[in-house]
Amino acid sequence: xxxxxxxxxxxxxxxxxxxxxxxxxxxxxxxxxxxxxxxxxxxxxxxxxxxxxxxxxxxxxxxxxxxxxxxxxxxxxxxxxxxxxxxxxxxxxxxxxxxxxxxxxxxxxxxxxxxxxxxxxxxxxxxxxxxxxxxxxxxxxxxxxxxxxxx
Ligand code: HEM
Numbered sequence: 001x002x003x004x005x006x007x008x009x010x011x012x013x014x015x016x017x018x019x020x021x022x023x024x025x026x027x028x029x030x031x032x033x034x035x036x037x038x039x040x041x042x043x044x045x046x047x048x049x050x051x052x053x054x055x056x057x058x059x060x061x062x063x064x065x066x067x068x069x070x071x072x073x074x075x076x077x078x079x080x081x082x083x084x085x086x087x088x089x090x091x092x093x094x095x096x097x098x099x100x101x102x103x104x105x106x107x108x109x110x111x112x113x114x115x116x117x118x119x120x121x122x123x124x125x126x127x128x129x130x131x132x133x134x135x136x137x138x139x140x141x142x143x144x145x146x147x148x149x150x151x
């Protein structure tokens with residue numbers, strides 16, 4: 001006799017809990033929407049920082065290669081994406097902007113391939129030069145294709 005109210009309370013809790021959780025998901029204040037390209041860029045950013053930190057160390061080449069593979073995958077996916085700045089242009093200018101961006105990103109993928117080769121050959125001096133070139137490509141890519149108000 002005494003047990004029944006407790007069982008009912010527990011049953012009610014079990015039934016309502018999923019709804020409470022679902023409501024939290026939908027009612028959040030996270031209004032920041034990421035573009036697909038931003039997601040790829042963020043994915044390469046963390047790996048890129050580690051690569052720069054450890055590129056000189058031949059003992060870390062295996063780990064560096066795994067990080068380079070991550071950057072390569074994200075860069076390859078990025079080639080086919082459209083920067084948000086393209087939406088501010090129309091017609092032929094927009095097409096040209098996207099084509100130029102895509103070309104720059106393809107070149108970047110090429111440099112990443114060279115970086116992989118240098119690391120596999122144990123050429124850390126060569127790899128360091130390529131990291132410098134990739135960093136220039138990153139800066140130029142951001143100057144030419146990325147909105148200014150972001151880093
Ligand atoms: C190692 C190379 C690179 C790294 C680590 C990198 C990193 C980043 C980061 C952290 C952001 C901001 C993402 C955010 O706001 O969530 C970004 C945005 C962006 N990056 Fe890169 N980037 C690299 C190379 C490039 C290259 C080569 C290009 C162009 C050819 C490029 C074009 C862009 C564009 C267009 C955006 C703005 C996102 C959009 O328009 O949707 N990035 N990048």
